[in-house]
Amino acid sequence: MSKFIAQPAHSLSGQLKVPGDKSISHRSIMLGSLATGITKVTGFLEGEDALSTLKAFQAMGVEIEREGDNVTIHGVGINGLKKPSEPLDLGNSGTSIRLMSGILAAQDFDCELIGDESLSKRPMGRVINPLTEMGAVIDSNDGKPPLKITGGQQLKGIHYDLPVASAQVKSCVLLAGLYAQGDTCVTEPAPTRDHTERMLKGLGYDVRVNKNQMCLSGGGDLTATEIQVPSDISSSAFFMVAAAIAPKADVTLTGVNVNPTRTGVIDILKLMGANLSLSNEREIGGELLADIRIQSSELKGIHIPESLVPLAIDEFPAVFIAASCAQGETVLTGAKELRVKESDRIQVMADGLTILGIENEVLEDGIKIQGGTFQNPTQMIESHHDHRISMS
Known part of the structure; x- marks a missing residue:
């Protein structure tokens, strides 16, 4: 079993290219x-x-x-x-x-x-x-x-x-x-x-x-x-959320796949108030690419539209972190599919957020998350061998 320790950062800035989709x-x-x-x-x-x-x-x-x-x-x-x-x-x-x-x-x-x-x-x-x-x-x-x-x-x-x-x-x-x-x-x-x-x-x-x-x-x-192969928007989502919640952050991700059937995470973060913009949009090999810039943001809780769920199905663990740092309540419904991924991503993320001091309520097809402040964990968070849980 691998163990990783994450420590707070005082700022986050720079330009990077995420690996392929x-x-x-x-x-x-x-x-x-x-x-x-x-x-x-x-x-x-x-x-x-x-x-x-x-x-x-x-x-x-x-x-x-x-x-x-x-x-x-x-x-x-x-x-x-x-x-x-x-x-x-x-x-x-x-x-x-x-x-x-x-x-x-x-x-x-x-x-x-x-x-x-x-x-x-x-x-x-x-x-x-x-x-x-x-x-x-x-x-x-x-x-x-x-x-x-x-x-x-x-x-x-x-x-x-x-x-x-x-x-x-x-x-x-x-x-x-x-x-x-x-x-x-x-x-x-x-x-x-x-x-x-x-x-x-x-x-x-x-x-x-x-x-x-x-x-x-x-x-x-x-x-x-x-x-x-363009950069993977699912992997990019972690850096988008990190930049949105970190102080003094300014991050640009280059050559990211922004295929319209994959950009639900961008739409959700914008609805939450993320300071996020796209530039240098182009098409290569039938796929749409763009550079994505994200800066520190004051996020707010939202009821995530169910129409965006299939367009962000792999990015919700990262979105849950954004919701944890937002003001107010974020509600996700219509996402029962998350329960049959590499892990039950609704329950596993809820368990991890609870350890971090974030109030949440598990629903059959989603979750309610009350924005708050992360606390120092008193026990290890189990990823259940799910890479998206680990990254979140």
Whole structure:
């Protein structure tokens, strides 16, 4: 177990570039591997989750070269993956197991997807159900990993209404749709991150988007390209909050991904009164980037609009810290999804805030936080092996 000690800072200032976006890094490996030709990726995130995806595709016969955050993928084509010699260990990566389930459900070989203790507790029925409807054969441990996928199934396209807004489930179904007979359409109840759709288009695949519905036809091909991964807005959120709550702070984050389906954290912090601005906005490879400047702010508590919840689902642990330093009460509802992340992020954050002297009330689908002053903790705060809890 690792232990970290945080100490107060008297000021926070400077310019920094946060490492690459995790969501885009995952997808660059998956789609680059299925493309025909050589895909070159710059800015790849060298974190354990993205590396789990990379190693899994290497295990399926894809030649991938990595030098720092530069990755070269020798694509094998849409039907070029080979049977791995052992189960694919995806560590703690929910993105890897859910998106890859869609791809592997259509292969002509059997495979097994496993993960660590945390991943083995996460619900997979949300991808198993639509994939089964498409014709996949998947065995699980009561809806949880490991997943045993039987190869040689001919998938058929479906029209699927997401019961809960989830980019991972949407992407899983669309990736399975690449191999399915006919059209595959996914309708979502609220906008979620659209990196899969953007990257498919960037690799030459026809994806039809009509408001909250995404459709594609099976049987096409992906063409290799160059992918530049912008800085991860989820990782940037910690620095945004730190600058907003620290005295005499002035921080600029460069080249951050500001895809409209990911900027909920920016909208929430602005509603709370954060002194935050965007500049140098540009588009690279179908993704929007900007430099973000954050200065010391007088934050106020708000009732977070539920419409912003899917657009900030990974950033709420950091938002809870901002709420703890705000004047008044902050209320979050409609965020039950937080309970099935790497940890139960509602309960775990509530426990940590209580240790720090912040009054809070846990709700079934959210939390109420009373702004206050952090107290010296009298016991260790347990992160439950959740990186976003640790960073918060």
